[in-house]
Amino acid sequence: MTENANAISAGISIPSEKMVIDWKRIFFILLGLGLFFTFYLMNDLPDAVDPAGKHFPLPSQGRMAIGLFLMAAVWWIFEVMPIGATAIGIGLFQVIFSIRTSDQALKDFFDPSVWFIFGSVVMGLGFAHSGLTKRMAYKMLGIVGENTNFILLGTFLIVAGMTLLMAHTAVAAAMFPLLLAINSLYDDSGEPNRFGKGLFVGMAWTAGAGSIITFLGSARGVAGAGMFKKFTGGQEIGFFEFSYYNLPLGLLMVFFIWLIVIFFFKPEKSRIDGLRERVTGLAKELGPMNQKEKFVLTMVAVVLGLFMMKSFSPIPFFKNMDRAAIMMVPTVAFFLFQTLGVEEMEGIPWNIILLFGGAMSIGYCLYDTKAAEWMAVSWVSWFQHAPWLLFVLAIAFLVLCMTNFIMNVAAIAITLPVSLIIANYLGVAPHVIFFASLAAAGMPFNLLIGAAPNAIAYESKQFTAGEFFIYGCIPSAVLMTLLALFCYFIWPLMGMPVLLK
Numbered sequence: 001m002t003e004n005a006n007a008i009s010a011g012i013s014i015p016s017e018k019m020v021i022d023w024k025r026i027f028f029i030l031l032g033l034g035l036f037f038t039f040y041l042m043n044d045l046p047d048a049v050d051p052a053g054k055h056f057p058l059p060s061q062g063r064m065a066i067g068l069f070l071m072a073a074v075w076w077i078f079e080v081m082p083i084g085a086t087a088i089g090i091g092l093f094q095v096i097f098s099i100r101t102s103d104q105a106l107k108d109f110f111d112p113s114v115w116f117i118f119g120s121v122v123m124g125l126g127f128a129h130s131g132l133t134k135r136m137a138y139k140m141l142g143i144v145g146e147n148t149n150f151i152l153l154g155t156f157l158i159v160a161g162m163t164l165l166m167a168h169t170a171v172a173a174a175m176f177p178l179l180l181a182i183n184s185l186y187d188d189s190g191e192p193n194r195f196g197k198g199l200f201v202g203m204a205w206t207a208g209a210g211s212i213i214t215f216l217g218s219a220r221g222v223a224g225a226g227m228f229k230k231f232t233g234g235q236e237i238g239f240f241e242f243s244y245y246n247l248p249l250g251l252l253m254v255f256f257i258w259l260i261v262i263f264f265f266k267p268e269k270s271r272i273d274g275l276r277e278r279v280t281g282l283a284k285e286l287g288p289m290n291q292k293e294k295f296v297l298t299m300v301a302v303v304l305g306l307f308m309m310k311s312f313s314p315i316p317f318f319k320n321m322d323r324a325a326i327m328m329v330p331t332v333a334f335f336l337f338q339t340l341g342v343e344e345m346e347g348i349p350w351n352i353i354l355l356f357g358g359a360m361s362i363g364y365c366l367y368d369t370k371a372a373e374w375m376a377v378s379w380v381s382w383f384q385h386a387p388w389l390l391f392v393l394a395i396a397f398l399v400l401c402m403t404n405f406i407m408n409v410a411a412i413a414i415t416l417p418v419s420l421i422i423a424n425y426l427g428v429a430p431h432v433i434f435f436a437s438l439a440a441a442g443m444p445f446n447l448l449i450g451a452a453p454n455a456i457a458y459e460s461k462q463f464t465a466g467e468f469f470i471y472g473c474i475p476s477a478v479l480m481t482l483l484a485l486f487c488y489f490i491w492p493l494m495g496m497p498v499l500l501k
Contacts, residue, residue, distance in 0.1 A: 024078075025078075025080050028074055028075070028078040028080050029075070029080045031074050032070070032071035032072075032074040032075045032080070033071065035067055035070040035071050035074065036064075036067040036068055036070070036071040036093070037067070038067060039063050039064055039066050039067025039068075039070070040063075040064050040067055040097065042063065044058065044060065044063070045058050045063060045374075047374075048373075048374045048375075048377035048378040048381065049377070049381060050377050050380075050381060056370070056373055056374050056377045057370070057374075058370065058371065058374040059369060059370055061098075061099050061100070061369040062366075062369035062370045062371035062374060063371070064097055064099045064369075065099055065362075065365045065366050065369040065371040066366075066371050066375070068090065068093050068094065068099065068362065068365065069362055069365075069366060069371070069405060071093075072086060072089075072090050072358070072362055073405065073447070075089070076447065076448065076449060076465060077447070077465055077466055077469050078465070078466060079464060079465050079466070082351055083351060083352075083354075083355045083448060083455075083458075083465065084350065084351035084352070084353075084354030084355050084358075085354075086355075086358065087109075087354045087355050087356075087357055087358020087359070087361070088354060088358065089358075090105075090358040090361050090362050090365075091105045091106050091108075091109065091357075091358065091361050094361070094365055099365060099369065100365055100368060100369070104364070104368065105361055105365065106361075108357065108360040108361040108363075108364050109354070109357030109358070109360070109361060110357070111357070111360045111364075112322055112323075112324035112325075113324065113356070113360055114353065114356050114357050114360055115324040115327070115328060116167075116169065116323060116324040116327045117169055117352075117353065117356050117452045118328075118331070118348075118353055119170075119324065119327030119328045119329075119330065119331050120167070120169040120170045120172070120173035120174075120327055120452065120456075121173050121348060121349065121352070121353070121456070122173075122330065122331040122334065122340070122348065123170055123173050123174055123296075123299070123300070123303075123327075123330050123331075124172075124173030124174050124175075124176050124177055124456075125177075125334075125340060125344050125347070125348070126296045126299065126330060126334050126339055126340060127174050127177055127178070127296055128176075128177030128180075129292070129339070129340055129344055130290070130292035130293045130295070130296045130339060131286060131290065131292070131293060132292075132293045132296050132297070133174075133177040133178040133180075133181055134178075134181050134282070134286065135283065135286055135289070135293065136178050137178045137181040137182050137185075137279075138279040138280075138282055138283040138286070139283070140154055140155070140158065140178075140182075141182065141185070141275060141276070141279045142276060142279050142280060142283070145275075145276060146271045146272050146273060146274075146275040146276055147270065147271055148186070148195055148267040148269060148270060148271065148272065149262050149267070149270075151182065151272075152195075152198055152199060152202060152258060152261055152262060152267075153258050155175075155179065155182070155199065155202070155203065156202055156203070156206040156254055156257065156258050156261075157254065158175070159171060159172075159175055159203050159206045159207050159210060160206050160207075160209060160210030160213075160250070160251075160254045161210070162174070162175070162210070163207055163210035163211045163213070163214075163216075163217045164210065164213055164214050164216065164217065165214075165216055165304060166216060166217075166300075166303070166304055166307065167211075167216070167217065167218055167307070167323070167327075168207040168208060168210065168211035168217055168218055168451070168452070168453055169218075169451075169452035169453065169456075170303070170327065171207055171210075171453070172203065172204065172207050172452060172453035172456045172457065173452075173456055174300075175203060176203075176456050176457070176459065176460070179199050179200060179203055179460070180460065182199065183195065183196045183199055183200075183460070183462070185272065185275060185278065185279070186267075186269070186272055192461065192462045192463070193267075193268060193462070194265045194266060194267055194268055195265070195267035195268065195269070196460065196462035197265045197462045197463045197467070198261040198262065198264075198265030198266075198267065199462070200457040200458075200460040200462050200463065201261065201265070201457060201462075201463055201468060201471065202257055202258065202261040202265075203453065203457055204451070204453040204454045204456070204457040204468075205257045205443070205445055205472075205475055206253075206254050206257050206258075207451070207453035208442050208443040208444065208445070208451055208453065209250050209253035209254050209257060209442070209443060210250055210254065211442050212246050212249070212250050212438060212439050212442035212443070213243055213246045213247050213250040213251075214239070214242070214243050214246075215239055215242055215243075216307060216308070217442070218442065220438065220441050220442060221242060221438060224237075224416065224434065224437070224438050224441070225237040225242065225434075228416070228420075228430065228434050232420065232430045235430070237431075237434065244494070245435050245491060245494060245496060246435065246438075246439065248486075248490065249439055249482060249483075249486055252482060253443065253475070253478070253479060253482065256475065256478050256482075257475055260471075260474050260475055260478070264471060264474065292339050295333075295337060295339055296330075296334075296339065299329070299330040299333055299334070300330075302329060302330070303326055303327065303329060303330060306318070306321065306326045306329070307323070307326060309321075310323070310326065349459050351459075352455045352456065352458070352459060355448065355449060355455050356449070356452065356455065358449070359405075359449035362405065363405070366405075372402070375402075376398065376402075379394070379398050380394065380395060380398065380419055382394075383395075384426070386426075388426050388427065388428045388498075388499065389484065389487060389488055391423070391426055391428060392428065392432055392433060392436050392483075392487050393436070393480065393483060393484055393487070395419045395433060395436065395437055396436040396437060396439070396440040396480065396483050397440070397480060399437045399440040399441050400440040400441075400443070400444070400476060400479070400480070403440065403441045403442075403443075403444045403450055403451075404444040404445075404446045404447040404449070404450040405447065405449065405450070416433070416434070416437055419433050419437065420433060424500075427499055427500045428498070428499060428500065429496075429497040429498050429499055429500055431496050431497050431498075432487055432491065432496060432497070432498045435491065435496070436483050436486075436487055439479070439483060440479065440483070443475070443476075443479055445472035445473075445475045445476050445479075446468070446469050446472035446473065446476060447465075447468070447469060447472075448465055448468060454468065
C-alpha cells in the first residue's frame with residue numbers, strides 16, 4: 001500500500017493539492033480579447049485623408065484587423081501561451097471572424113519569407129552539428145581575451161560585420177550556436193544570467209543595426225530603392241551611395257548598443273579567469289577541420305555567391321532567383337550529403353517558425369484589409385504642417401513602430417509612397433525620407449516578431465518577451481536621437497539633399 005492508501009485506511013484525511021490560478025496570465029488573455037472585440041463591435045471609423053484630399057476608408061475587415069493586431073501584441077509581449085501558439089491563433093481568428101479567407105490567412109504561414117527563416121535556422125544547425133561553432137567561438141575568445149565586456153564587444157562587431165555580406169537572419173542563425181558555446185563557458189548551469197541576456201539581446205539588436213549598411217544585409221534595402229525610383233520619377237539609390245550614408249549610422253548604433261548592454265545587463269563577472277587557457281586547450285582537442293565543417297563553409301560561400309549574383313549579375317537566371325530558394329539550398333544539401341540527420345530535423349525550433357508564420361499572416365492581413373494604409377495616412381497627415389525635421393522623424397517613428405509588427409518591407413511599402421507625396425508639400429527632399437525610413441525599418445528592437453534575429457535570440461531562454469520589449473525602448477530612443485542628428489547635421493554635411501531648392 002502507498003502512504004496515501006495507509007493514511008486513508010487509518011481515517012486520516014489527505015488535503016488535496018491547491019490549484020494555483022495565474023491571475024496575471026488570465027488578465028492579459030482577457031485584455032487581448034477585450035481589445036479585439038472592442039474593434040470588432042465598434043462603429044466604422046472616419047476616413048483617413050491625405051493632403052491632396054484623397055480619402056482612404058477603413059473597411060470593417062480592416063477595423064477587425066487592427067483589433068487582432070492589438071490582441072496579438074498583448075499575447076506575444078506577455079507570453080500568455082507559447083508564441084507559436086499565439087501565431088496559430090492569428091490565423092484562426094481571421095478565418096472564424098471572416099477577416100480574410102482561410103486560403104489567405106493560413107497560406108501566409110508558408111510564405112517564402114518563412115521558408116527563408118527556416119533555411120537560416122537549418123544553416124545554424126549545420127554550424128552547430130559540424131562543430132564549426134565551437135571552433136569559431138574558441139578562436140574569437142582567444143583573440144578578445146577574458147574581459148566579459150570585450151567579449152560582448154567582439155561578438156557584436158562580428159555579427160555586424162557578417163551582415164555586411166549576408167542577410168541578418170542567416171547571420172543570427174549561424175551565430176546562435178556560437179553564442180550558446182560562449183555562454184556555457186561563462187556559466188554552464190544553463191540558468192539565465194545577465195551576461196547571457198546581454199549576449200543574445202545584443203546579438204539581435206546589432207544584427208539589425210549592421211543590416212542597414214549594405215544592400216546585402218536584408219531585402220528591405222533593395223525593395224526600398226526600387227520603390228524610391230518608382231515614386232521619384234527614376235531617381236536611383238546606388239549600392240555605394242546606400243552604404244556611404246548608412247555606414248556611420250550603423251556603426252554608431254552598434255557602439256551604443258554595446259554601451260546599453262554593458263550598463264543594463266552588466267555581467268556578474270568582469271572576467272572569466274583562465275578562459276584563454278581553457279579555449280586554447282579545447283581548440284586543440286577539436287583537431288584539424290573535418291569534412292562536415294568544410295562542407296558547411298562551402299555552402300555559406302555558395303549562398304553568399306548566389307546572393308551577390310542576384311544583386312549584381314545581369315543574367316536573368318540569377319536575378320530572378322528567389323532569396324528563399326537561395327537560402328534553402330544548404331538545407332537540401334546538408335541532408336543530401338548527411339551533414340545533418342533526422343535528429344537535427346526534429347530539433348528545429350518550430351515555435352520560432354510558427355511565430356514568423358503568424359507575423360506574416362498579421363502583416364498581410366493589415367495590408368490586404370487596408371488597415372495599414374489607413375493607419376499610415378492618418379499618422380503622417382497629422383504632421384503635414386509640422387517643421388520638416390519633425391515630419392521626417394514622425395515618418396521614421398511610424399516605420400519603427402510598424403516594423404516591430406509587420407515585415408519591414410511591408411512597412412516601407414505602406415509608408416514611403418504617402419511620405420514622399422507629403423514631403424513635396426513641405427519642401428523636403430526624398431532622399432532624407434528614404435534613408436531615415438530604411439534605418440528605422442532595419443531596427444525593430446522591441447518585439448520578437450519584428451525581425452528573425454530577435455526570435456532566434458529568444459530561443460536561448462535567457463530573456464522573456466516582456467524584457468525584450470521593455471529594454472528595447474532604450475536603443476529605440478537612441479536610434480531616434482541619432483536620426484535627428486543625422487537628418488539635421490551629419491547627412492547634409494556628407495552631401496545628402498535634405499530640402500528641395
